[in-house]
Amino acid sequence: MFQFAAIVQAGSRRSFPLPRHESLRIATQAILVAVAVITQCMLTQRLLADQVTRPNIVLVMADDQGWGDTAYNGHPLLQTPHLDAMAATGLRFDHFYAAAPVCSPTRGSVLTGRHPNRFGCFAWGRPLRPQEITIAERLQAAGYATGHFGKWHLGSVLKGSPVNPGGSGFDHWLSAFNFYDNDPVLSREGTAVEIKGESSLIAADAAIEFIHQQVELEKPFLAVVWFGSPHGPHRAAPEDRAHYAGKKQADWLGEITGLDRAVGKLRTALREAEVSDNTLFWYTSDNGGLRPESSGGRAKKGSIYEGGLRVPAIIEWPARIRAPRVTQVAANTTDIYPTLLELLEIEPASQPVLDGVSLVSVIDGTMDRRPRGMGFWDMKQAGVSTPSDKWMREELAAQQAGREYHDKSRLVLDAAQIKTKFPADRRAGHAAWLDWPWKLHRIQVGKAQSDELTWELYQLGDDPLETKNLAGIHPGRVAAMGEELDRWQASVIDSLNGQDYDAPQ
Numbered sequence: 001m002f003q004f005a006a007i008v009q010a011g012s013r014r015s016f017p018l019p020r021h022e023s024l025r026i027a028t029q030a031i032l033v034a035v036a037v038i039t040q041c042m043l044t045q046r047l048l049a050d051q052v053t054r055p056n057i058v059l060v061m062a063d064d065q066g067w068g069d070t071a072y073n074g075h076p077l078l079q080t081p082h083l084d085a086m087a088a089t090g091l092r093f094d095h096f097y098a099a100a101p102v103c104s105p106t107r108g109s110v111l112t113g114r115h116p117n118r119f120g121c122f123a124w125g126r127p128l129r130p131q132e133i134t135i136a137e138r139l140q141a142a143g144y145a146t147g148h149f150g151k152w153h154l155g156s157v158l159k160g161s162p163v164n165p166g167g168s169g170f171d172h173w174l175s176a177f178n179f180y181d182n183d184p185v186l187s188r189e190g191t192a193v194e195i196k197g198e199s200s201l202i203a204a205d206a207a208i209e210f211i212h213q214q215v216e217l218e219k220p221f222l223a224v225v226w227f228g229s230p231h232g233p234h235r236a237a238p239e240d241r242a243h244y245a246g247k248k249q250a251d252w253l254g255e256i257t258g259l260d261r262a263v264g265k266l267r268t269a270l271r272e273a274e275v276s277d278n279t280l281f282w283y284t285s286d287n288g289g290l291r292p293e294s295s296g297g298r299a300k301k302g303s304i305y306e307g308g309l310r311v312p313a314i315i316e317w318p319a320r321i322r323a324p325r326v327t328q329v330a331a332n333t334t335d336i337y338p339t340l341l342e343l344l345e346i347e348p349a350s351q352p353v354l355d356g357v358s359l360v361s362v363i364d365g366t367m368d369r370r371p372r373g374m375g376f377w378d379m380k381q382a383g384v385s386t387p388s389d390k391w392m393r394e395e396l397a398a399q400q401a402g403r404e405y406h407d408k409s410r411l412v413l414d415a416a417q418i419k420t421k422f423p424a425d426r427r428a429g430h431a432a433w434l435d436w437p438w439k440l441h442r443i444q445v446g447k448a449q450s451d452e453l454t455w456e457l458y459q460l461g462d463d464p465l466e467t468k469n470l471a472g473i474h475p476g477r478v479a480a481m482g483e484e485l486d487r488w489q490a491s492v493i494d495s496l497n498g499q500d501y502d503a504p505q
């Protein structure tokens with residue numbers, strides 16, 4: 001504005017008549033400067049708006065931490081001061097679900113917003129299909145720097161694989177095939193590296209380095225930090241185990257305190273980098289707990305009863321969540337993708353069917369009920385073993401010997417192939433439709449249509465442990481919810497058979 005005013009004043013001080021071309025020149029110059037200043041103002045406003053609408057995103061996920069495996073959710077022994085602080089200052093979900101009761105499928109749901117059966121990631125160790133569009137790809141296209149740190153478990157972490165983190169939209173990554181322990185060998189963008197330290201802190205430190213780089217570059221970032229704890233085997237760092245001296249589960253408890261320490265380190269780093277205010281930090285776990293007594297429901301990891309699916313979840317974002325809040329809205333890991341798309345105003349030209357719904361109105365406190373139910377479906381397909389430590393040490397040895405790979409089959413080069421077509425009426429396995437507080441289970445152990453089918457209906461508000469089957473006294477509700485479940489399963493089978501990939505994306 002200063003420049004514009006100076007030129008106008010300079011023009012007005014002239015007391016003698018100007019030749020016509022001189023007047024025109026001054027007027028044109030003034031208009032050009034005015035346009036430049038207005039453009040600059042608009043750009044500044046846009047930048048300020050960007051700071052609000054383009055938060056940094058940090059998605060943190062534990063491995064096998066159940067709903068009750070935090071101090072803030074009432075665990076009698078665990079010390080989780082940083083998660084407790086997040087829960088006390090951010091938005092805490094009391095009914096948050098993993099999309100699946102085991103590792104890989106839930107991680108796939110986070111990246112795609114879709115139920116993992118849609119892309120054949122039925123069980124642990126199954127890859128993401130490269131045809132899927134991930135949140136990292138969406139944010140990368142929107143100008144975000146993207147990084148993955150820790151457990152991957154969606155294909156491979158070897159160079160040249162279509163299903164390594166780089167193939168799924170991550171610019172920077174330090175990743176493991178699967179869960180990993182202290183002093184691991186990890187893949188830094190395809191190169192095996194041996195790193196000393198506590199496993200969760202290694203992932204946090206790599207993310208912090210990435211965050212500092214992006215802050216320096218003034219680039220918004222997505223950091224996906226997936227711990228390998230508290231997955232077995234349990235080996236806590238001595239300082240974390242020391243909190244539980246003499247306790248039978250000291251290593252398991254210590255691993256959770258270790259990951260809590262890593263969460264604290266990440267939060268501190270964001271504050272020190274002066275970006276914590278406009279960073280959305282979303283913490284959750286990939287499946288229910290290992291111990292039914294603290295899983296917050298019936299059964300544990302591996303089951304689609306509540307204990308296998310309920311997980312802790314907290315969103316901290318001081319710029320938008322200004323006061324601590326607890327929500328009772330039921331939500332799940334497929335909701336992360338549509339929530340981020342809406343927040344960042346990303347409207348893809350084409351989007352395969354989503355299972356998640358945007359939780360922006362939960363963040364803003366205006367939604368008190370999820371707009372639609374959610375489906376779960378354990379199709380009883382086998383998992384695939386991907387022992388990260390063994391494989392990465394073999395790759396490291398091959399690398400040191402000057403060879404490119406120890407075992408090229410670990411690139412999963414056929415991940416895009418749809419080898420099995422499932423019948424359109426396939427429904428077998430254990431499925432459920434959850435329309436809070438009602439949850440209907442459809443349990444069919446065998447694959448034949450004639451196999452015995454059982455229905456169970458629970459009212460979770462009164463019966464969180466799913467002990468009283470109300471199917472017999474609510475036949476109308478069973479029929480209505482059963483129809484919704486059936487429609488959803490039919491849609492999942494269509495996706496599984498590749499229907500979503502016909503249209504150009």
Ligand SMILES: [Ca+2]
Pocket residue numbers: 062063064102103231286287
């Ligand atoms: Ca897990």
